[in-house]
Amino acid sequence: MGKTLLKKVWDLHTVRPLSTGQTQLFIGLHLIHEVTTPQAFDMLRARGVGVAFPDRTFGTTDHIIPTLDQARPFQDTLAEAMLSALERNCAEYDIPLWNLDSEHQGIVHVIGPELGLTQPGMTIACGDSHTSTHGALGAVAFGIGTSQVRDVLASQSLAFDPLKVRRIAVNGTLGNGVFAKDVILEIINRLGVQGGVGHAYEYGGTTVDRMSIDERLTMCNMSIEGGARVGYVNPDQTTFDYLRGRPFAPKEDAFGRAVSWWRSIASDADADYDDVVEIAAAEIEPRVTWGINPGQSVGISERIPVSGAAGSNGAVAEALAFMGLRGGAPIKGTKVDVAFVGSCTNSRLSDLREAARIAKGRQVASHVKALVVPGSQAVRAAAEREGLDQVFRDAGFEWRGAGCSMCLAMNPDRLEGNQMCASSSNRNFKGRQGSPTGRTLLMSPAMVAAAALAGEVADVRDVLPA
Amino acid sequence: MPLRGDNIDTDRIIPARFLKAITFDGLGDHVFEDDRAAMPDHPFSNPAYQQARILLANDNFGSGSSREHAPQALKRWGIEACLGESFSEIFRGNSLAIGLPCVTAPPDDIVRLMVLVETNPATQLALSLSDRTVTVDGHRIPIDVADPVRDAFLTGTWDATGMLLDEFEVVRAVASRVPYIRGF
Ligand code: SF4
Numbered sequence: 255m256g257k258t259l260l261k262k263v264w265d266l267h268t269v270r271p272l273s274t275g276q277t278q279l280f281i282g283l284h285l286i287h288e289v290t291t292p293q294a295f296d297m298l299r300a301r302g303v304g305v306a307f308p309d310r311t312f313g314t315t316d317h318i319i320p321t322l323d324q325a326r327p328f329q330d331t332l333a334e335a336m337l338s339a340l341e342r343n344c345a346e347y348d349i350p351l352w353n354l355d356s357e358h359q360g361i362v363h364v365i366g367p368e369l370g371l372t373q374p375g376m377t378i379a380c381g382d383s384h385t386s387t388h389g390a391l392g393a394v395a396f397g398i399g400t401s402q403v404r405d406v407l408a409s410q411s412l413a414f415d416p417l418k419v420r421r422i423a424v425n426g427t428l429g430n431g432v433f434a435k436d437v438i439l440e441i442i443n444r445l446g447v448q449g450g451v452g453h454a455y456e457y458g459g460t461t462v463d464r465m466s467i468d469e470r471l472t473m474c475n476m477s478i479e480g481g482a483r484v485g486y487v488n489p490d491q492t493t494f495d496y497l498r499g500r501p502f503a504p505k506e507d508a509f510g511r512a513v514s515w516w517r518s519i520a521s522d523a524d525a526d527y528d529d530v531v532e533i534a535a536a537e538i539e540p541r542v543t544w545g546i547n548p549g550q551s552v553g554i555s556e557r558i559p560v561s562g563a564a565g566s567n568g569a570v571a572e573a574l575a576f577m578g579l580r581g582g583a584p585i586k587g588t589k590v591d592v593a594f595v596g597s598c599t600n601s602r603l604s605d606l607r608e609a610a611r612i613a614k615g616r617q618v619a620s621h622v623k624a625l626v627v628p629g630s631q632a633v634r635a636a637a638e639r640e641g642l643d644q645v646f647r648d649a650g651f652e653w654r655g656a657g658c659s660m661c662l663a664m665n666p667d668r669l670e671g672n673q674m675c676a677s678s679s680n681r682n683f684k685g686r687q688g689s690p691t692g693r694t695l696l697m698s699p700a701m702v703a704a705a706a707l708a709g710e711v712a713d714v715r716d717v718l719p720a
Numbered sequence: 721m722p723l724r725g726d727n728i729d730t731d732r733i734i735p736a737r738f739l740k741a742i743t744f745d746g747l748g749d750h751v752f753e754d755d756r757a758a759m760p761d762h763p764f765s766n767p768a769y770q771q772a773r774i775l776l777a778n779d780n781f782g783s784g785s786s787r788e789h790a791p792q793a794l795k796r797w798g799i800e801a802c803l804g805e806s807f808s809e810i811f812r813g814n815s816l817a818i819g820l821p822c823v824t825a826p827p828d829d830i831v832r833l834m835v836l837v838e839t840n841p842a843t844q845l846a847l848s849l850s851d852r853t854v855t856v857d858g859h860r861i862p863i864d865v866a867d868p869v870r871d872a873f874l875t876g877t878w879d880a881t882g883m884l885l886d887e888f889e890v891v892r893a894v895a896s897r898v899p900y901i902r903g904f
Contacts, residue, residue, distance in 0.1 A: 266894075266897075266898065267894060267898070268894070269887070269890050269891050269894050270887060270890055272868075272883065273868070273871075274868035274869075274871065274872055274883075275866070275867065275868040276868065278883075278884060278891075280891055280894040280895060280898065282898060282900060282901065289739055289740075290786075290787070290788070292742035292743070293742070293743060293744055293788075296742075296743070301881065303881070303885070306888070306891070307895070310901075317739075318740060330740075332740040332741060333740060335741075335742055336740060336741075336742055339742045373900055375899070375900065376900060381786065382786060383784070383785050383786035383810060397786040397810060398786060398810075398813075399786055399787070399788035399810065399813065399814035399817060400788040400789075400814075401788060401814065401817035401818060401880070402813070402814075402817060402880075404881060405880050405881050405884050408881050408884070408885060409881065409884035409885050409888060409891060410891055410895070411884050411891050412880075412884070413880055413883070413884065415809075447727060447780065447783060448727075448779070448780045448783070448806070448808075451806075451808075451809060452809070481780075481783070481808070481809075483809060483810075504900075504903075504904055508903055508904045511904035512899070512900070512904045515899045515904060547727050547729070547783070569726060569727070572725070662731075662736045662785075663736060663737070664736050664737065664739060664740055681731070681784065681785075683729045683731040683732065683784055684731070684732055684754065684755075685731060685732070685735050685754045686731050686736070688736075688737070690735070690754035690757060690758065691758070
């Protein structure tokens, strides 16, 4: 029996088995940002230990930064205090920090791959649950809490429970207007928000093989929403082509050597999986969430579930009450007040292109506030070079600076009252977008654009340009 | 304190706006703030439960964001242990790291305990990690807690930093054999 990528990477990074039954793993790359680190650095100081591998640690700022007025000090004194703390901590411990004045700044899960920091076969940790994103390049990437951030800073290692591996094979061709976001929403809907507990999700099959890295990033990003600890795609030629020439990718001869090693750490053809799930791409249609967790989604032509349906356990009723939606009604036609294209799930150049393709030459409905927030300064600059900013502005979208923005609303971008938001982000939890009663409908960026234009949930396939 | 509901996520336990701080101080005051505002008889607002030290939860408690602020807020409010049907992995790990045990029991037992406490909020539960039981009215109900977690609490080794630094030379040795650090 062959081995999975997870097993190979795990073995290579094993420091030692611990008496707790866990394994101590070396962490090859530690990414930090302003929200989950100030307490970790304080705990470090309180213990009198330093940062073990400052050269394997990189910082950026994303969660709290305003996307409109970025003049310092920020108007929000709490946000200012958080960024200042990160600046102080990075300076004190010699950790590189890509701040607002850096062309490398952006959402931590967008810049890691973009800069070539994220590479196949690495172990990666970051104090943010969507760290699973980095698995798209064949890394094993863990979202961690603040005490664990402290532990990685102190020891460049962490203790982990063993993981099972479930291979999720998606085969066939996706229909027009169906995207990686729809595939992952379908997977979470089928396997449940807890389906992945104790597992790594390995995504494969002909559909995933043909996906770009951007699309694989979207898939891996939401692994955590399916309960999986990590998600990954085996590295292949698409991965190598993506990495070549990126600032932190290996150069010249080292690149060739790296590719041979990267190939070797992919799962073997006869690898031993704990579980295999097969999904037919042709069955997937554009999806929209109707509830308050990312598993609660339906296809655009389907109806919202009725509460009391078998196995619904009160959850449907609670979700429908919060969302103000009627069980049995079509999801299509649900009125929206806000449209948000952004977040580490869907704010890369290809996402903005898909949204712009729908928006081009059309107008956002008059009652809708529509926002496009690129995931990084590099994405923003590239989009502007292609004129996407103008396409969006002409259509009535606001074009913003890079950051997390309305994904979790720790900055001024937020829902008000019970606004309904079509969003390309990853979480539709109650209150996630900043207003306790605000409501979120997750969908692909193209579907968000279609909803912005129609002023209601629409089928992007009806408005696809020929 | 019984807190009914499956999939209660960390955004609900502590809404994101309270993450905007450079310490964990004061988080206890904001635990479930939005849920409590929407629901005046929320268990965390109920005068009968203000002394509660054990939180009773249903399925997949603590899902969603990896924010350690969630167990921090519960602990700072006064919760000293969580007993539920199941917990999200990251939440359970974060709780362990700050000395807040999350242990499980079968759904039927949890529901029975919830009803008991709802009927009589003065009900006393005694949770014992060493015996792996929760005792109520003289009845002992088995709970599930992994050996390593139980040992970690009983021996006080849940603070991981020391353990991870114990053999730091091995960490260095692993670093020097990893191809991407060696330069391939
Ligand atoms: S975009 Fe959203 S999910 Fe991604 S890192 Fe930022 S806040 Fe977290």
